Amino acid sequence: xxxxxxxxxxxxxxxxxxxxxxxxxxxxxxxxxxxxxxxxxxxxxxxxxxxxxxxxxxxxxxxxxxxxxxxxxxxxxxxxxxxxxxxxxxxxxxxxxxxxxxxxxxxxxxxxxxxxxxxxxxxxxxxxxxxxxxxxxxxxxxxx
Amino acid sequence: xxxxxxxxxxxxxxxxxxxxxxxxxxxxxxxxxxxxxxxxxxxxxxxxxxxxxxxxxxxxxxxxxxxxxxxxxxxxxxxxxxxxxxxxxxxxxxxxxxxxxxxxxxxxxxxxxxxxxxxxxxxxxxxxxxxxxxxxxxxxxx
Numbered sequence: 001x002x003x004x005x006x007x008x009x010x011x012x013x014x015x016x017x018x019x020x021x022x023x024x025x026x027x028x029x030x031x032x033x034x035x036x037x038x039x040x041x042x043x044x045x046x047x048x049x050x051x052x053x054x055x056x057x058x059x060x061x062x063x064x065x066x067x068x069x070x071x072x073x074x075x076x077x078x079x080x081x082x083x084x085x086x087x088x089x090x091x092x093x094x095x096x097x098x099x100x101x102x103x104x105x106x107x108x109x110x111x112x113x114x115x116x117x118x119x120x121x122x123x124x125x126x127x128x129x130x131x132x133x134x135x136x137x138x139x140x141x142x143x144x
Numbered sequence: 145x146x147x148x149x150x151x152x153x154x155x156x157x158x159x160x161x162x163x164x165x166x167x168x169x170x171x172x173x174x175x176x177x178x179x180x181x182x183x184x185x186x187x188x189x190x191x192x193x194x195x196x197x198x199x200x201x202x203x204x205x206x207x208x209x210x211x212x213x214x215x216x217x218x219x220x221x222x223x224x225x226x227x228x229x230x231x232x233x234x235x236x237x238x239x240x241x242x243x244x245x246x247x248x249x250x251x252x253x254x255x256x257x258x259x260x261x262x263x264x265x266x267x268x269x270x271x272x273x274x275x276x277x278x279x280x281x282x283x284x285x286x
Contacts, residue, residue: 110272110275110276112272131205142275142278
């Protein structure tokens with residue numbers, strides 16, 4: 001595949017477009033790498049350690065100084081703090097409240113609530129709250 | 145920091161709202177054949193009222209999910225508290241001197257309160273629609 005690189009001046013302008021016949025495994029790997037999803041996250045459940053791919057994470061929550069990662073049907077504990085995960089995860093992982101990060105790719109829809117909050121329905125059927133003070137950040141991340 | 149920024153924005157908005165109402169009151173009184181004059185304490189009273197009225201808005205920053213009943217209770221308490229602040233500030237700083245003036249303040253308060261909630265609802269619905277549209281483009285397939 002031909003690769004074309006063009007230098008830009010600001011990070012806001014940084015983006016990649018891939019023209020391909022199909023989204024193959026190699027292309028998926030490249031997309032994950034570019035989106036910052038390259039590294040899997042070490043997590044634990046029932047005393048066993050696993051590596052969790054960021055693209056499987058729906059949301060991350062901090063409860064009593066412990067961090068929990070939620071996938072489609074599972075919940076894992078992670079040693080990393082919320083701010084560390086926020087730094088290492090990709091563009092579409094965003095803080096939606098003081099104690100939660102959501103993967104915007106897993107949000108099915110949002111519903112505005114009185115008081116400025118938003119109720120986000122996830123693709124696995126769960127619902128989370130996007131706090132009033134983080135709605136602006138979410139909009140910014142979506143380019144609005 | 146977000147709380148301070150939020151409080152500051154609220155205080156500025158409320159002060160502007162009060163200034164707008166006093167301005168409107170002046171225009172109405174003028175066409176009714178009367179005039180109002182502002183004392184040295186009026187501008188500072190508007191700023192103080194803005195700050196005091198912004199404080200109860202902190203209850204809307206709580207992150208927990210509110211059910212309908214909890215929301216209505218908070219809304220009523222918020223409305224009553226703000227009304228008490230506006231009435232007290234109005235009394236202390238002579239925003240009104242008689243029952244007609246007070247009636248004007250009461251009417252203006254409720255009109256502004258309903259208007260602000262109406263605008264908030266409209267802005268929320270607009271954001272909801274925009275976000276849902278943008279989510280479609282990035283959503284993972286299940």
